[in-house]
Amino acid sequence: MSKKILLVDDSKMVLMMEEMILGTKKSYTLIRAQDGQEAVEKAIAESPDLVLMDVVMPKMNGFEACKQLRGDKHTCNIPVILVTTKGQEEDVEAGFEHGCNDYLTKPIHGHELLAMVEAYLGE
């Protein structure tokens, strides 16, 4: 059964980029959201196997969305990887404090993204 990944970023180009990278490897089912609020709604509705989420987004940022996912009984166990330009140590710490499982900085490196996704999906 194909694994479902929720991609969250306010940049259409980043979403397309992630789709291109993940689309070549396996038959993942990819779902999109463009802000934190939409991400939380889609995670509850779709129960993805993994969430890849940006931090700086309109409406609700990635940290807050991560916290909300951890606080909901339907989504509390879904692994969340933050994929962001914010690479300072304090940002990484803030990510883990808000409940993310892992942290990846942009610009995205294809092999890093794929290796991390495969590790979290048990492949």
Add this chain to the structure above:
Amino acid sequence: MTKSYTNLETDKAKVRAILERLQREISELRAQRRGLRTNAEEELVLASRQFLSLSQMKGASTPQDAIATVKDILTNFIGTEQFACLMFQKGQPRSECLFSMGVGDDQLASLRSDTQVITDTVAEKPPGVVAVVPLRLREEMVGAIVVLGLLPQKNSLENVDYALFDLLSEHAAASIVSGREAMMDVRTQ
């Protein structure tokens, strides 16, 4: 009996040596495969970045779209965090700042103050400037993107980044200008 036992031990040692050699070769081949896979994945990312950058710049229908695309390329694809996009204004010494990020007012004012400074900067990058990307429209330089800082996790610019700068140089200005023209057309209709 002793002789054949010795032969057996010799054969065993030979087989073990062959086995060890094969295991080493397998490890080397696995490492090569990992390397090839990593290279292929990186090539894919690089090609995707260029394809997306070009297609989004060409497809921008408003100046806002074009500017958002250029900002996206600069931050998410190249990894810059301080930059300014300056366009020359005909007959005026000061350039127009279309957008900037993380650049102080004083620094921006000095960058805008003299078109000649920008033109010279393209030729000779002054200290404190990471990169200057001339923006061209029909062979003419109409402005520049001045990069003053990279994201903390980005140590230096790589070849792929310079390839994206080349794309920006050739297509960003056209994308912004054609977006403006498209908006003017809609307004006049």
